[in-house]
Amino acid sequence: MRKIRILYFVITIILIMQGCSDDINMQGCNDDKKWYRGNTHTHTAFSNHAFSSPDIAAKWYQEHGYNFLILSEHNKFVEIETDKFPEYLQNEFIFIPGQEVTGHKTVHTTAMNINRFVPWNFDHINKSVILQNHVNGIIEAGGQAILNHPNYRYAVTAENISSVKNLYMFELFNGNPVTNNFGDNEHSSTEDIWDQLLTKGMLIYAVASDDARQFEIFADYMSNPGRGWVMVHSSKLEADEIVTAMVKGDFYSSSGVFLKTNDRHSDAYIIEVDEKKTEEELSQDYIRGNQIEKGTEGYKIEFIGPNGEILKVIKATKGNYRIKKSDVYVRAKVTYTRMHQDGGYEEFYAWGQPIFK
Ligand SMILES: [Zn+2]
Ligand SMILES: [Zn+2]
Structure with a gap:
């Protein structure tokens, strides 16, 4: 019995070293999952402030190593059948049907x-009620x-x-x-908003997207692609699989940094x-x-907990954090x-999703 226990212990240690313990998200394991790069927010000529055709948008993303794209046009449901698209664009690339439910307030x-x-015209004095209406309508239409x-x-x-x-x-x-991701003197950054939500116990994951609408002229003040x-860590490049993986938090978001390992173990x-x-x-x-006045060149990894408290900082390209019993989320x-x-x-980021203890 003791030998079996020792053997079990050794196997567990080996699995942990390989990044394949009994984890929440086996992103580091030798499983059959791959990383797929995608943009969830794009406007083309279907929206009245954007001019490029879906073909031009798809070509840009496909040529820049993306695997999936959502045309999230304002209050228009756009479903493009990938297999009816020009063949040269179909290499490891799919459209996921979508819409930007562009509501009141x-x-x-x-x-x-x-x-x-998905209907968008519902109005209410309380923005939570409007947002809940959007979420309900999206789920009723089979989406997330x-x-x-x-x-x-x-x-x-x-x-x-x-x-x-x-x-x-x-x-x-x-x-x-124009979207004020980093806030200002009077307003929280979106990252602060995230920590406020997580601290309240809301399980919500962070997405980075382009909201792109200009694919031909590039400038700082334009909504260009690639930002x-x-x-997404998924076993297949297929719309249902990608969305299911995202709802489980099996993805990270980026404004420039790519990760080799993003393992969220328990x-x-x-x-x-x-x-x-x-x-x-x-x-x-x-x-x-993100333009800043002062900085130190190089990489920094931070592990962050409730109220945005920094639990550990590592100035290197590799790092880990042992989760303690007292941690609420990391x-x-x-x-x-x-x-x-x-x-x-200037700073570029990758944001890994939270684990709740
Ligand atoms: Zn919008
Ligand atoms: Zn938009």
């Missing part, structure tokens, strides 16, 4: 993988909801979000330059940066960092800082 919600149009750009016009606060049921994702990063994306959080892929991505001229954030030509600095 600047409550906007991406409907992922819906099978029909992402609350979009809460800081656009600083319209949606943590208080508006926290009481909403069946909402598992929100846009922490939206690539449209924010998700990396007892440890393990992060490793993919330096080569990050370097390649950051050499692209469409990429835009999430991971990787920052890469580089000097800008004008002497200032």
Whole structure:
């Protein structure tokens, strides 16, 4: 009996070392899952402020290593059958049907993988009730909801979000330059909003997206593609599988940093940066960092808990955090800082999803 116990102990240790323990999210294991890169928020000529055709948008994303795309047009349900698309675009690339439910009081919600149009015209004095109406309509249409750009016009606060049921994702990063992701002196950043929600016990995951609408002219002030994306760990490149993985938090979000390892175990959080892929991505001229005045060049991994408290900081490309019994939740954030030509600095991020103890 003792021998069996020792054997079990040894096997467990080996599995933990391989990143394959009894974990929440086996992202580091030698399973059959792959990383798929996607953008959940795109506008094309179906929306009245964007002009490119879906073909041009799809071509851009496909050529830049993306695997899936949602055309989230304002209050229009767009379903494009990938197999009717030009063949050269079908290589490891799919459309997921969608819509941006563009409601009253600047409550906007991406409907992922819906099978029909979702009504948007419901109004109420309370923004939580509007958001709940969007979420319910999206679920009735067979999809899942992402609350979009809460800081656009600083319209949606943590208080508006926290009481909403069946909402598992929100846009922490939206690539449209007017969406105030990082807040200001009077308003919380979207990351602060996230910690406020998680601290209240709401299980909600962070999405990064482009909200792209201009694919031909690139500038700082334009809503261009390639600014924010998700990396989803899924066994198949198929709409249902991708959405199911996202609702479980089997993804990370990025504004420039790629990860090799993003393991959320019940007892440890393990992060490793993919330096080569990050370097390649950051050499692209469409990429835009968060501009800051002072900084220290290089990588930093932070593990963060309730109220945004930093539990551990590692200035390296690899790091882990042993989860304690007293931890309520732990999430991971990787920052890469580089000097800008004008002497200032810019930061790029990857955000790992929370584990609740
Ligand atoms: Zn919007
Ligand atoms: Zn939009």
